[in-house]
Amino acid sequence: MSIAGKAIGVKKLLILLVVVYLAALPFLFAVKRERPQLSFNHLEMYDDINALMQVEFRFRKLLDAVNEYRLSQTESAREDILFHQEILEIRTQDGPAKEWDTKDLPRGGSLTVVESLPQMVDLIGSDVKHYLASGEPELGRGLADKIQAYLFEFNSELIFLSEYSNQAARRQEINLVGNVQRDFNLLFAINVIMIAALSLFAYVLTTKERKLTERSKEVVASEEKSAAKTKYLASMSHEIRTPMQGIIGLSQILASSDLKPDQKKNVGLIATSASTLLAIINDILDIAKIEAGRMELAPSPIDFRQTVEETIQLCSSISKERDVELSFSFSPNLPDSIHADGTRLKQVLLNLCSNAIKFSAEQMSGKKGAVKVTFAAHEPGRAYFEVSDNGIGMSREVVERLFSPYTQASADTSARFGGTGLGLTISKQIVELMSGRIHVQSEPGVGSTFSVDIPIKEIATHQHKTDLKHQAVIGYFADDKEAANLSGHIKVANGVYQAAQSYEDVIDLLHTFEVPPVVLLQQPVSQDLLDNMIRITDIHPQVHFILLSAANALGLALPDNCTVLDTKPLLPSSLLEALQNSGRTEARGVPGDAADEEAPKQAVARNRILLAEDNQINQMVLRTQLNRMGYDVDIVSDGEQGLQKWLSAGYDLILSDCNMPVMNGIEFARKVRQTESEEGRAEIPIIALTADAFEEQKVECLQAGMNDFLIKPTSIEELGDKLEFWLRKGAPQSKNMPLMN
Structure with a gap:
């Protein structure tokens, strides 16, 4: 993430905190408030008092009906008594005082009368029935007095309960007001703390943003400095590699000339020094790529x-x-x-x-x-x-x-x-x-x-692999690890491997094959080894030995049916190649050991090559190298001359430098491809010859329509291989054709 991106992220965090705070404000009022320490709710008490007042009212109606019946003995008064008595029984059936808790009542307070309400209703009910049945005046007077006395006591407790309920309600209201005041004080404190925290956060944010801005400027300056350094190194690479092409090219030309031994030695020293200098240049360029973060892999x-x-x-x-x-x-x-x-x-x-x-x-x-x-x-x-x-x-x-x-x-x-x-x-x-x-x-x-x-990522391939075609190999090794490794390669190459523990085992195993297999020996070179090889050959004249030994064994008088492979180092491909060639007649020795370097192959036909190169020394070197390889060469000093030359004559290939005056090699290649497309010409192979070793230069060459590239300084062998490949292949079908590996 960039520094600017981090600053924006911090600002978003600040806004988020403010939004969360504002959203949380309503919930701050939901702080749990302290409730009055009562064992019952005053609202429920009000409901019960109201019910008791209804009971009181019904008692008074009952008293009035009893008094009226005493005076008139009418049927309507009798019915009123029964009606009010029935209503009282219904209202006191689940008596409201049954669930009351009186432990919190003030000292001296009592609910004795209220709590005895159901029993009193039952008692009065039985008196009412007895009175109505007998009609005696004395019973009526006693019933009226009993109801009157109970109403007095009941009314006193009812007034007491009403006053207590009102007092409890007032206390609870006072507590609620106190809670609201406490909530306000808490909210005020939280706001003060929040303002202080936001102020501190804003200060820290401002300081951090200032530092991030300064750091961003430092990063930009560092990137510009790194880019300038990379550009400078690329320029220096080009300036150093260009004369290196002349040094290495001329040393190769001189080495192939008729020189005296001391002169050849001196030329060899020049080539070695040039190669060492080139390796140092490559290391410095790689370090520059690493420091600039531009080193990339090109897997294939x-x-x-x-x-x-x-x-x-x-x-x-x-x-x-x-x-x-x-x-x-x-x-x-x-x-x-x-x-x-x-x-x-x-x-x-x-x-x-x-x-x-x-x-x-x-x-x-x-x-x-x-x-x-x-x-x-x-x-x-x-x-x-x-x-x-x-x-x-x-x-x-x-x-x-x-x-x-x-x-x-x-x-x-x-x-x-x-x-x-x-x-x-x-x-x-x-x-x-x-x-x-x-x-x-x-x-x-x-x-x-x-x-x-x-x-590593394994891939399927259709490339030709070494196939020993079930060729039998007997191995007698002094080193078990070496035996396990090499026998594994033989088996992978479709060979049949048999291990021997002695020379007698070798002879016994040879008897089991109609066609004598190859005997692979990795034993100390001694007279005993030579004697046993001769003895085995006398028994099985068709046998062929492959001796794995150091180079000093080459001076020994070995049998003609023995091939020596140098084990310092021993390549699996060399062993498999020797096994494939074991049936052929060939000279003893390590394959490829003879070899002075072969001169570059002469071209079968004298192909015409157009060379675009502005450096005069490199012109001379490349002309000599190309002529020795059997090519005809025309040389131009810039891309504009090259375009005119290409239009006026027929060439088989273009070899072009990238950095030239007037028109560089990149533009030259684009013009050639554009002209071919407009005029319907066949595409000519174009190989870039550049002293810029950076990947961007290679990509630019390919995008311009070039087919391949060579990095200066290049050897005559590498140049010859490239030319032979593209002249043999001809013009590619696509400009994006993969490069020759």
Whole structure:
């Protein structure tokens, strides 16, 4: 979230608090008020008093009817007595005084008469019946006196209850008024506290907003500074890579010339120095991308094992130059094809391997330097690899700051071994971009182990895989782990593997096959080994041996039916290729070991190439390289000249620089594609030749209609491969065609 967004969020929070407070105000009046401490409600008392007053009224009517009957003895008076008596019995049937609680009445108060109402009604009722039945005057006078006396007592208690009820009501009203006053005081206090809190919150908000504004300005300034730095580095990259193209190109041209041995050596030193300088430039550019947050991955389908083996082969040449043993193990349980950024994966592995070789024990003591690279499959969907060495090691303090830019163990380390200290920082960033983890364990004087754990996405592929077609292999290994790993690769390649524990086991297993299988030996090279190979050959003349051994075994007098594979390192693909070729007649030795670099292949037909390049030295270098590859070349210095030249003559391919005066290579490509579309011409392959190594430049090239790109400085081999690919393929069907890997 941006800083402005955070400020808006804080303002919304303030508004929300005010709204909640205003909405809660009505509920503040609902504070529980203290009720009068009475055991019955005064309103209910009023209802009961009203009922008692009705009873009193009915008693008076009954008294009047009795007196009238005494005087007149009429039938209507008799009926009035019975009527009022019946009404009294009905009204006192559930007597209102039955549920009263008199414990809270004032001292001296009593409800004796009221509570005896039902009994009194029953008593008077029986007297009424007796009087009406006999008609005696004395009974009538006694009944009237009894009713009169009860009415007096009843009326006294009724007046007492009425006064007490009125007093209770007044007390409750006073309590309610007190509660309202207390609620008002509470509300006033809450308002004071709320105003103080809002004032404090407003002050904090203002201060925070001011700080956020200042921080926003700092971030914008930092981003502008980072963008300017990135732009400057991109410009410097272009300015450095352009002359590097001339240095590396001329050194390759000189290396292929007829030179004296000391001259060849000097040219080789020039090429090595140029390559070292180029590696430093690449590291600085990667750090610039990381600091600017612009390093991104470009995942695509890759052959996992092939990608790793290509890196190991490159490291192998470095380790042999430094006399360091490099061993390699790749689990057969890892997938063949995955979706990943192969270039960045190679970069991480190359950084870790080259560091391990550089700091191996050979550099510090007389013991042999050794580096081991292991790829394992600990769980599905993840790949784990580690690079370990027996080198100088590091202390805990050095390990803690190891992945910081420009950091090395010490100034002495930097002076003795060289390097910028950027490789591990870049590797860590790449691994984290892959959602992986990198870890290091090290001990001074013992060595270091770098572990990388990354998620991988396996994909289905229709690429050709090595198929041994059920070829039988007998293996006799001194190392059980190596045996398990290599036998796994043989089985995955559709081979049949049988393990032997001795030379006698090898002979016994050979008897079980009609066609002798390949015997895979990983045993110490000795006279005993040679004698047993000869003995087995005498018994089974058709047998073929593959000996896994270090390079020093190549000088021994081995049988003709034996192929030696160098185990420092041993690539699974080399083993599978040797097994496939085991039935053919070929010279002993490590495949590919002979080889001085072959010269670039001559073009079968002299294709015409239009080169757009403004740097005169690069013009000369590229013309010489292209001519040696057998191509005819026309050179222009800018895109406008290139467009005119292309319109006036037929070319098979355009090789164009991107940064040129008048019209740059991007605009040149757009004009060519536009003209092809308007005139219905066939699309010509266009390859960008740029010194800008940033991803934006590559995307811009593709969007302009270019088919591929090369980053300066480029080797003659890489240039030849690109040209051969696109000249053989011809114009693509779509401008968005994927690039050649």
